[in-house]
Amino acid sequence: MAVSSRPRQALVLATTLALALSAAACSSDDGGDSGSASSPECAAYDAYTGNDGTTVSIYASIRDAEADLLEESWKQFEECSGITIKYEGSGEFEAQLPVRVDGGNAPDIAFIPQPGLLKRFADAGKLKEASAETKTMAEANYAKEWLDYATVGGKFYGAPMGSNVKSFVWYSPKLFAEKGWKVPQTWDEMMQLSDTIAGAGIKPWCAGIESGDATGWPATDWIEDVMLRDQGAEVYDQWVDHSIPFNDPKVVSAVDRVGKILKDSKYVNGGFGDVKSITTTSFQEAGTPILENKCAMYRMASFYANQWPEGTKVAEDGDTFAFYLPPVDPAKGKPVLGGGEFTVAFADRPEVQKVQTYLASGEAANNRAKLGNWVSANKKLEVSNVENPIDKLAVEILQDQSAVFRFDGSDLMPAAVGAGTFWKGMVEWINGKSTSEVLDQIEGSWPK
Amino acid sequence: MTTTTPVLAGEATAEPTPRTAAGRVRKRLNSRTATIVSIIIALIWTVPTFGLLLSSFRPEDDIKQTGWWTFFSNPQLTFQNYNDVLFGRSSSSGQLANYFVNSLVITIPSVLFPIAFAALAAYALSWINFRGRDWLYIAVFALQIVPLQMALVPLLSFFSRGVSLGGITLLPPWDLDNEGKFIQVWFAHTCFALPFAVFLLHNFISQLPGELMEAARVDGAGHSKIFRSVVLPLITPALASLAIFQFLWVWNDLLVALIFAGGGRETAPLTVRLAELAGTRGGEWQRLTAGAFVSIVIPLIVFLSLQRYFVRGLLTGSVKG
Numbered sequence: 001m002a003v004s005s006r007p008r009q010a011l012v013l014a015t016t017l018a019l020a021l022s023a024a025a026c027s028s029d030d031g032g033d034s035g036s037a038s039s040p041e042c043a044a045y046d047a048y049t050g051n052d053g054t055t056v057s058i059y060a061s062i063r064d065a066e067a068d069l070l071e072e073s074w075k076q077f078e079e080c081s082g083i084t085i086k087y088e089g090s091g092e093f094e095a096q097l098p099v100r101v102d103g104g105n106a107p108d109i110a111f112i113p114q115p116g117l118l119k120r121f122a123d124a125g126k127l128k129e130a131s132a133e134t135k136t137m138a139e140a141n142y143a144k145e146w147l148d149y150a151t152v153g154g155k156f157y158g159a160p161m162g163s164n165v166k167s168f169v170w171y172s173p174k175l176f177a178e179k180g181w182k183v184p185q186t187w188d189e190m191m192q193l194s195d196t197i198a199g200a201g202i203k204p205w206c207a208g209i210e211s212g213d214a215t216g217w218p219a220t221d222w223i224e225d226v227m228l229r230d231q232g233a234e235v236y237d238q239w240v241d242h243s244i245p246f247n248d249p250k251v252v253s254a255v256d257r258v259g260k261i262l263k264d265s266k267y268v269n270g271g272f273g274d275v276k277s278i279t280t281t282s283f284q285e286a287g288t289p290i291l292e293n294k295c296a297m298y299r300m301a302s303f304y305a306n307q308w309p310e311g312t313k314v315a316e317d318g319d320t321f322a323f324y325l326p327p328v329d330p331a332k333g334k335p336v337l338g339g340g341e342f343t344v345a346f347a348d349r350p351e352v353q354k355v356q357t358y359l360a361s362g363e364a365a366n367n368r369a370k371l372g373n374w375v376s377a378n379k380k381l382e383v384s385n386v387e388n389p390i391d392k393l394a395v396e397i398l399q400d401q402s403a404v405f406r407f408d409g410s411d412l413m414p415a416a417v418g419a420g421t422f423w424k425g426m427v428e429w430i431n432g433k434s435t436s437e438v439l440d441q442i443e444g445s446w447p448k
Numbered sequence: 449m450t451t452t453t454p455v456l457a458g459e460a461t462a463e464p465t466p467r468t469a470a471g472r473v474r475k476r477l478n479s480r481t482a483t484i485v486s487i488i489i490a491l492i493w494t495v496p497t498f499g500l501l502l503s504s505f506r507p508e509d510d511i512k513q514t515g516w517w518t519f520f521s522n523p524q525l526t527f528q529n530y531n532d533v534l535f536g537r538s539s540s541s542g543q544l545a546n547y548f549v550n551s552l553v554i555t556i557p558s559v560l561f562p563i564a565f566a567a568l569a570a571y572a573l574s575w576i577n578f579r580g581r582d583w584l585y586i587a588v589f590a591l592q593i594v595p596l597q598m599a600l601v602p603l604l605s606f607f608s609r610g611v612s613l614g615g616i617t618l619l620p621p622w623d624l625d626n627e628g629k630f631i632q633v634w635f636a637h638t639c640f641a642l643p644f645a646v647f648l649l650h651n652f653i654s655q656l657p658g659e660l661m662e663a664a665r666v667d668g669a670g671h672s673k674i675f676r677s678v679v680l681p682l683i684t685p686a687l688a689s690l691a692i693f694q695f696l697w698v699w700n701d702l703l704v705a706l707i708f709a710g711g712g713r714e715t716a717p718l719t720v721r722l723a724e725l726a727g728t729r730g731g732e733w734q735r736l737t738a739g740a741f742v743s744i745v746i747p748l749i750v751f752l753s754l755q756r757y758f759v760r761g762l763l764t765g766s767v768k769g
Contacts, residue, residue, distance in 0.1 A: 063724050088711045091724055099707055103604025104621075309509070 042080035044363055047133075051351035052082030058355075059097065059107035060341065062162075063089030066373065073368040077358055083351045101126050106346035109356060111161060113341040114411040115149040116418060121344070122152035128345045129155045131353040137360040141378045149407055150342045159360030162368070163340035163377045165394040166221050166301040166408065168322035172290050173315075181296075187229065187328040191260075194267055197296045203270030205261055206295035207278045208286025209426065216423030217410065218283045219430065221337065222258050222299060224409045228335035229328045230254040233404045240409040242446060246417075247439035255435045262430065270295020278430050290320055299325060301339075302375060302394040315389045322390055324397060336397055339408040340377065377405070414447050421445040504529055504737035511734045529738035533725070543713075544721060544742050551699060551717040552746070553630055554709065558637035558698045559691055565638070566645030567653075567687065571675050573646070574654035575661060585650065591643040600707055603639070607632050607708075629715045632708040637698050645690055652686040653679060688757030695750050699743075718743045 062070060067089045074085055088107070090096055094117065100106055101121065112118045121127045130138070138147055138159035146160045169190075176183070179200060184190035197204035209218040228236050231250050238244045239251055261267050262278065269277045271289025278286075284307050289295040291312065298304075302322070305314050313319045327334060343359045345352050358364055362380025369376065369385045375394040383399075386392050397403055410418035421442045429438040476482065499516040505525045506516065514522075534544050573585045610621040624632055656679065664674045680687075702719040709715040711724070722743060725735045 086712070089724070090706070090711045090720075092706060096706060099601060099604070102601045103707070104608035105604050309512075 041076065045077055045080035045358075048077065048081040048083070048354045048358055051354060053084075054082075054349070054351040055084045055086055056109060056349075056352050056355045057086045057088070057107045058109045058111070059088050059090070059093065059100070060111035061089065061091065061093035061113060062111065062341075063091065069371040069373065070368065073371055074358070074364070076367070077355075077364070081354065081358075083355060085355060101346065108347045108349070108352045109343055109345050109359075111341040111343055113339060114415075114418075115342070115407060116412055116415060118150060118157065118342055118344060119152050121346075122155070122157055126346060127157050128348040130158050130345070130356060131348070134159065134353060134357045134360055137357050141360060141362060141365075141380050143377065143379070143405065145405055146340070146377055149412075150344070158342050158344035158356060160340045160377060161343050161359055161364070163338055163375055163398060164302050165375065165397055166337040166339065167225050167325040167335070167397075168300065168302055168304075168390075168394075169325050170287050170290060170298040170300055170304060170320055170322045171296060172293065172319065173317060173321050174319065175290075175293050175296065183323045184326050186326050186330055190326055194261070194297075198266050202293065202296055203268060204296045205267045206270040206272065206281075206286050206289050206298050207262055207268055208272070208281030208283045209278055209430065210280055210282040214419070214423065215279070216426040218286075218300065219258075219262070219278075219426035220410045220418075220422050221301070221408065222262065223255055223426070224406075225299070225325055225335075225337045226258050227251065227254040227409070228337055228404070228406055229325075230257050232332060233335060233406055236406055236409065240412045242413075246443035246446060247436065251439060252435055255429075255439065259429075259435060276431055279427050287320075302390055305388065305390045306373060318389075322393070324393075334397070334400060334403045336400075336403045336405045337408060338377075338398070338405060339411060416447050417442060417445060500737055500740060504741050506734075508734040511737065529734055530742070533735050533738040533742060544718065544739060546713065547716060547718045547721040548742065550709075550715060551719075551743075554633050554637075554705065554715075554717050555695060555698045557630075557634045558641075559694045561634060561638040562641035562645045562694060563687060563690055566642055566649050566690070567680070567683070568675070569642075569646045570649035570653045571671075571679055573650055575674075576671065588643050588646050592647065596640045596704070599639070600703075603636060604707060607635075626712070626714045629709050629712075633705060633715070636704050636708045637701070640704070641694055641697075645694070648690055649683065649686060652683045656682055685757045688754050692751060692754050692757070696747055699747050 067087065071085075071087050077083075078085055094114070097107075097110060097112075097117075106126065112121075118127070135156050138156070142160055147156065150157050150160065171183075175181075179197075181193060181196065182189075184193050194204040207218070207222075209216055211217060224236070227239060230253055231239075235244070235250055239246070239248070244250065263275055265274050268275055269281065271292065271294035272278075272281050272286070283300065287298040287300060287304060287307065288309070290298055291308075304322075308314060308320060315321060324334070343356055345356050362378060365376045365378035365381040366385050368374050369381055369391075370387075372387045373391065375386070375391050375398070377398045379399065381395060381399075383392055383395050386395050398405070410422055412418065413422065425438045425442045428441075429435065502516045502519050503511055505527070506519060507524055507526045507528065510518070510522075510524060536543055569588075573581060573588075606619075607622045607624065610617060611619040622628075622632070660678055661674055664678050669677070700719060701717075702723060705717045705720050706723075709717065709720070711720055718739075722736065722739045725733075725739050
């Protein structure tokens with residue numbers, strides 16, 4: 001009889017669960033749709049009307065607070081055009097997108113931050129060529145070097161949207177002013193400054209390349225940035241598309257130039273320890289010793305502005321700011337390393353093309369920039385709409401005529417290298433392996 | 449008297465001379481030192497979880513700058529993390545309450561369906577004689593070897609494109625949208641759980657004494673009556689342990705949910721949301737501590753309330769299987 005009471009108990013449990021389920025099923029939310037309005041604010045969106053009541057899905061890696069702002073930025077577009085944008089951001093974007101596309105469940109539009117991945121989808125025939133309107137809009141608003149990254153086999157697949165500038169060195173303006181140090185304008189000045197700072201008893205550089213599964217990428221950015229300065233944009237392109245081997249003497253020279261900073265315990269690692277502590281320090285934390293004057297400089301992209309503890313003033317006269325990583329030879333122009341995402345489409349319905357065109361427009365860039373924390377290479381972007389000083393500086397650099405822009409090389413290389421052996425190689429390099437040994441190893445891993 | 453009697457009684461009730469090696473081990477494991485050691489191990493094992501719990505109540509700046517043990521020298525507690533995570537309005541802060549419901553909606557049918565189907569199948573495979581029964585059982589058993597990762601893309605394609613062979617559509621695409629995606633997830637979880645569930649329940653059901661079935665049949669019971677009145681009550685412990693297994697697996701599952709439910713507000717479960725909580729650049733992990741505890745609550749309730757069955761189900765399996 002002891003047995004018979006238990007099924008009853010289980011039954012009670014099952015009933016409770018079933019009740020919870022039905023309660024949950026009842027609480028579905030209502031979808032409100034709004035018609036298009038022809039008010040004066042909508043004048044700018046006239047070109048996008050005519051597809052009232054349609055929905056376009058967008059999938060991207062942008063999430064969290066930045067996704068909130070993004071969704072807010074296209075609210076007016078949605079109201080005026082009548083097209084609903086269903087946005088989804090995921091941290092597993094790069095892994096999930098191929099699965100969804102192969103499974104026939106592709107989003108209408110994806111924001112792909114890696115031209116290498118974009119090319120893969122384009123080669124597989126999954127992407128739809130951008131419409132003529134999108135192309136015209138993109139050509140009017142973006143520099144050719146940007147559009148080239150989204151052009152595969154002569155076909156143009158989508159305009160860039162947000163961008164970031166990686167060639168920045170964070171520092172403390174207060175400390176610099178106090179000690180009378182000046183922001184260096186050339187590489188040599190920067191090295192002299194490093195010596196001066198080291199002489200003053202402060203470690204001049206801090207660095208951290210820990211980033212979970214992606215540990216090593218901040219070091220690859222270092223190498224790429226210096227590659228552009230040490231060898232110039234043409235050699236950089238050859239290196240990225242593998243027309244020169246990864247262990248070419250030119251690459252060795254650039255890597256050794258980085259090594260003079262990152263592998264010298266006289267210069268690193270302010271606030272954390274010796275050279276090896278670089279591999280165990282997360283890139284999010286690596287810059288914080290600047291606020292405590294334990295370290296003077298930290299090379300990291302513009303988006304690092306969001307990583308400072310709350311209440312930190314990021315400005316030229318604030319607690320922290322960034323200067324442009326100086327060129328080796330200023331006469332050769334200003335190399336800029338950066339990244340960005342491309343808005344490509346997996347569907348060619350008219351409303352999808354309209355959203356794609358809108359995202360390439362000046363309105364889209366300005367609407368998003370007004371909400372803060374955003375940079376784009378869009379030429380129509382007005383600097384006055386960009387609020388915080390570091391983003392202003394980034395936009396100015398991107399729009400500078402003498403700037404030589406190059407996309408983050410590890411995003412262009414095959415994933416096996418750019419998101420694999422290059423990262424791992426850098427960790428081993430910091431941990432003491434010689435430059436040639438590491439570069440030989442990466443060269444050997446390049447897909448044949 | 450009081451000092452000697454218990455010892456005598458203890459020796460009398462315990463096996464006086466353990467004959468086998470297992471018996472001796474068992475006796476040693478029942479000693480006081482063993483108990484103390486196991487309590488210490490349990491405490492050490494709990495420390496990280498305890499630290500997580502404490503962290504979830506600490507203010508953001510404290511979490512990021514100091515370890516949870518500093519709480520004892522500088523006690524500062526806040527409900528802000530839980531508030532953010534559960535009821536925050538923006539998509540950057542949790543809204544976990546919403547995803548919590550999604551998790552329940554996904555998990556409960558994904559537990560009930562495979563158990564119901566597996567119990568029926570296991571009964572049929574053990575007590576109904578039909579041709580090819582053993583081969584069918586072996587085939588089901590063998591399916592356990594197939595990793596579910598291999599089935600993800602084909603299954604997704606099955607939902608979104610349907611099945612067609614040589615241009616003839618055998619099954620149309622399901623075309624599920626928004627809340628309809630729950631069906632995909634249930635379907636997927638049910639498929640992936642069935643081989644193991646059938647195997648486990650078959651082991652139990654086939655071990656039931658045949659006389660029971662014969663007696664029931666003599667009394668005029670058909671298969672459905674036998675299944676309901678004889679088999680089901682007897683395999684309750686097995687059903688419960690299977691339910692716990694499946695519940696924990698589905699509740700904690702990220703991969704299947706990510707692919708079949710997507711990351712949208714309507715269908716994504718807690719796990720998918722938790723994975724996004726740390727922020728685009730992974731710096732917002734004060735939310736993770738609170739989020740982790742919100743997601744632990746239900747499995748904890750389920751496990752504690754069904755725990756008795758779990759242990760019994762495992763033991764029965766080990767002896768009989």
